[in-house]
Amino acid sequence: MPNRKPCAALAILAVGAALGALPGAAPSWAQVRTDLVVGMALEPPHLDPTAGAAAAIKEVTYANLYEPLTRIDAEGNVVPGLARSWTVSDDGLTYRFTLRPGVRFHDGTACDSADVKFSLDRARAADSVNAQKAYFAPIASVETPDPATVVVTLSRPDGLFLFHMASGDAAIVAPESAAANKQKPVGTGPFKFERWVAGDRVVLVRNPDYDGPKPALERVSFRFISDPAAQVAALKAGDVDAFTLFSTYEALPEFRNDPKFTVTVGTTEGETILSTNNARKPFDDVRVRRAMAHAIDRPTLIEGVLYGNGVAIGSHFPPHRAGYVDLTGMYPYDPKKARALLAEAGYPDGFETTLRLPPPPYARRGGELIAAMLAEVGIRARTEPMEWAAWLEKVFKGKDYDLTMIAHTEPLDIDVYGRADYYFNYGNDRFKAVEEELNRSQDPARRNALYGEQQRILAEDAVNGFLFMLPSITVQNAKLAGMWVNRPIQANDVTGVSWK
Amino acid sequence: MTVRRLPLSLRLGLVLVALLLGVALLSLVWTPFPADKVRVVARLRPPGAGHWLGTDHFGRDVLSMIMVGARNSLSIAAAAVGLGLLFGVPLGLAAAALGRWGDEILARLGDLVFAFPAVLSAILLTAVLGAGAVNVVLALGLFNAAVLARVTRGAALAVWRREFVRAALALGRGPLSVTRVHVLPNVAGVVVVQATVLFAVAIVNEAALSYLGLGIQPPSPSWGKMLGDAQTHLFNAPLQAVFPGAAIALSVLGLTLLGDGLRDWLDPRQRGESGLL
Numbered sequence: 073m074p075n076r077k078p079c080a081a082l083a084i085l086a087v088g089a090a091l092g093a094l095p096g097a098a099p100s101w102a103q104v105r106t107d108l109v110v111g112m113a114l115e116p117p118h119l120d121p122t123a124g125a126a127a128a129i130k131e132v133t134y135a136n137l138y139e140p141l142t143r144i145d146a147e148g149n150v151v152p153g154l155a156r157s158w159t160v161s162d163d164g165l166t167y168r169f170t171l172r173p174g175v176r177f178h179d180g181t182a183c184d185s186a187d188v189k190f191s192l193d194r195a196r197a198a199d200s201v202n203a204q205k206a207y208f209a210p211i212a213s214v215e216t217p218d219p220a221t222v223v224v225t226l227s228r229p230d231g232l233f234l235f236h237m238a239s240g241d242a243a244i245v246a247p248e249s250a251a252a253n254k255q256k257p258v259g260t261g262p263f264k265f266e267r268w269v270a271g272d273r274v275v276l277v278r279n280p281d282y283d284g285p286k287p288a289l290e291r292v293s294f295r296f297i298s299d300p301a302a303q304v305a306a307l308k309a310g311d312v313d314a315f316t317l318f319s320t321y322e323a324l325p326e327f328r329n330d331p332k333f334t335v336t337v338g339t340t341e342g343e344t345i346l347s348t349n350n351a352r353k354p355f356d357d358v359r360v361r362r363a364m365a366h367a368i369d370r371p372t373l374i375e376g377v378l379y380g381n382g383v384a385i386g387s388h389f390p391p392h393r394a395g396y397v398d399l400t401g402m403y404p405y406d407p408k409k410a411r412a413l414l415a416e417a418g419y420p421d422g423f424e425t426t427l428r429l430p431p432p433p434y435a436r437r438g439g440e441l442i443a444a445m446l447a448e449v450g451i452r453a454r455t456e457p458m459e460w461a462a463w464l465e466k467v468f469k470g471k472d473y474d475l476t477m478i479a480h481t482e483p484l485d486i487d488v489y490g491r492a493d494y495y496f497n498y499g500n501d502r503f504k505a506v507e508e509e510l511n512r513s514q515d516p517a518r519r520n521a522l523y524g525e526q527q528r529i530l531a532e533d534a535v536n537g538f539l540f541m542l543p544s545i546t547v548q549n550a551k552l553a554g555m556w557v558n559r560p561i562q563a564n565d566v567t568g569v570s571w572k
Numbered sequence: 573m574t575v576r577r578l579p580l581s582l583r584l585g586l587v588l589v590a591l592l593l594g595v596a597l598l599s600l601v602w603t604p605f606p607a608d609k610v611r612v613v614a615r616l617r618p619p620g621a622g623h624w625l626g627t628d629h630f631g632r633d634v635l636s637m638i639m640v641g642a643r644n645s646l647s648i649a650a651a652a653v654g655l656g657l658l659f660g661v662p663l664g665l666a667a668a669a670l671g672r673w674g675d676e677i678l679a680r681l682g683d684l685v686f687a688f689p690a691v692l693s694a695i696l697l698t699a700v701l702g703a704g705a706v707n708v709v710l711a712l713g714l715f716n717a718a719v720l721a722r723v724t725r726g727a728a729l730a731v732w733r734r735e736f737v738r739a740a741l742a743l744g745r746g747p748l749s750v751t752r753v754h755v756l757p758n759v760a761g762v763v764v765v766q767a768t769v770l771f772a773v774a775i776v777n778e779a780a781l782s783y784l785g786l787g788i789q790p791p792s793p794s795w796g797k798m799l800g801d802a803q804t805h806l807f808n809a810p811l812q813a814v815f816p817g818a819a820i821a822l823s824v825l826g827l828t829l830l831g832d833g834l835r836d837w838l839d840p841r842q843r844g845e846s847g848l849l
Contacts, residue, residue: 300803301803301807322629322805372613376610376629433804436785441612444608445610455789456704
């Protein structure tokens with residue numbers, strides 16, 4: 073109520089109070105908000121999704137700032153992105169994309185087939201720093217018959233090609249601005265970059281020249297708050313309107329009981345596993361790995377770590393995807409059986425080992441619980457907390473570890489078990505044969521059957537401890553609509569978000 | 573020489589430290605529950621008949637964890653101070669005895685250690701060598717050695733200027749012998765007081781490192797880690813932070829009072845110097 077005399081305001085208050093109608097009258101004056109503050113735990117190291125593996129880069133930029141040829145929608149489907157349509161040849165080797173007309177980059181330059189060719193060639197070049205170079209490896213050539221058409225020829229069929237081209241790593245960038253994207257990102261999306269306050273926030277504003285449907289929001293800030301207690305406080309104070317991938321699970325009951333907030337629990341692609349070094353003794357013995365599978369009480373783990381907000385898995389595949397096979401019953405919690413298997417493998421008194429834990433709460437908490445569970449059957453696991461850089465260097469790249477706990481968040485990443493140089497040190501020719509057939513086949517029913525077979529092989533080999541799916545929990549202002557519930561890809565797509 | 577009453581701070585300190593020691597020793601033979609027994613269904617219970625101080629977020633008994641935590645805290649602090657005494661005191665004595673170049677080199681080495689706060693250098697060391705009790709002891713021990721070397725040197729230099737030391741030298745005693753017979757007994761009081769204070773500092777620093785996840789590793793409980801775990805439960809179970817916090821505060825208070833009281837009691841200016849010699 074600007075510039076109204078106090079006495080007049082009081083009179084209105086008095087009348088309003090007398091009628092009991094004042095609270096209901098308020099919304100008619102209030103303007104619908106067009107700004108949004110999204111809270112995230114981690115700050116991105118830079119803002120070029122084609123040059124970094126950090127999920128936070130994509131969580132700021134995907135679909136908001138940059139667009140790939142194809143896109144993943146809220147339900148995980150591949151939908152048109154920069155390309156409005158495409159055709160695939162019968163042999164699965166030639167993809168013909170037709171681009172949206174009139175697309176412009178945020179700096180005003182036109183986006184046409186030449187930019188697509190530049191982006192794909194840049195990603196697959198020998199000196200590429202793309203974090204998912206393997207996505208582009210099947211590409212043999214990229215041709216541009218006209219400005220609106222891109223023809224991509226593959227050297228071998230790739231059933232996931234359209235899926236991979238929808239990832240943030242495949243964002244289309246311009247040759248004029250690509251080099252500076254880390255600090256001053258230029259894309260084609262419905263939002264453009266405004267500023268980055270290091271250590272605090274990245275601000276995006278609506279792109280007035282966007283050729284597609286305009287988002288309801290004018291300004292979106294991504295705020296980075298790593299401390300769990302500060303996350304809770306920021307939500308309560310209204311400093312952030314929504315916090316995605318919220319991981320202070322113990323605070324959820326409180327938010328659920330507060331009508332000002334909505335809590336959504338959705339799926340992610342994060343298979344959380346007890347990664348096991350299959351090449352190292354005693355884990356090279358399948359009986360030892362099976363013993364560990366029997367020793368881990370998954371419902372208790374999910375209760376203790378996620379406060380019940382998670383789904384158990386029995387192999388490396390998310391339950392919400394087609395092709396999932398429920399194998400959670402294969403190794404029921406059974407400490408006696410675990411001890412028997414250990415004895416059979418030559419470890420009647422168990423053994424000592426080290427459990428290296430990266431920083432996320434699910435790993436630190438979960439690791440402590442798993443160590444306690446393993447101790448019950450005689451496996452004395454010493455936990456060793458590590459920072460991200462050290463974990464990536466020693467465990468992930470150096471494969472120097474016994475056990476570790478981590479969520480694998482890339483979508484449809486069961487294929488990593490076919491990579492000989494992956495940090496599990498696992499190799500199974502049957503698995504690789506199925507993988508090869510998967511890459512050749514486009515038929516969905518056949519593909520699902522093959523995925524099922526891969527899941528069974530991994531469960532039988534008990535390659536890793538398959539624990540649970542990391543939930544996608546969003547705590548948000550109850551008046552907010554359109555936030556993604558699930559997280560089929562690393563993204564905070566706010567293009568469809570609005571205030572009620 | 574008359575026997576004086578012990579200062580109040582010393583008596584209070586002794587009581588608190590004795591309590592701490594008692595709890596730590598008791599935990600060797602008895603705790604209400606095994607301190608590492610996880611029972612998720614019984615988590616975050618308030619204090620009551622079964623669990624006197626309640627249970628933590630994994631359903632472990634808080635009292636048992638505090639008791640074993642006291643033992644862990646004391647052992648690490650004792651080891652860190654012991655390490656400091658072992659290296660710091662001889663270095664300080666040597667610096668005072670050598671004078672000039674030797675003194676200068678040792679003083680600069682000390683500066684190097686003091687350039688970084690103890691917790692920071694401990695974080696650095698545990699980051700390089702890995703988290704765990706042994707590395708915490710090493711990191712804190714290094715800091716303690718530097719502090720004790722500096723304190724010992726200062727006190728020893730003052731003794732070296734005294735007439736009886738000059739007399740001993742004039743009579744043909746070597747520096748080693750003078751250090752052992754005259755210097756060491758005269759700096760012992762200062763060193764003991766300083767060691768007590770460092771003991772309290774070591775308990776706080778160990779808790780800080782464990783809070784950051786760099787100290788004692790689970791399943792062995794640590795007060796600092798308990799505080800760290802309690803942090804995210806401040807909204808729904810604030811007592812989780814109170815008990816380990818109180819344990820740390822009381823221990824440090826006890827040790828500081830003890831150090832304070834010892835200094836008052838041992839201070840030669842209140843004693844009549846001849847009595848000491």
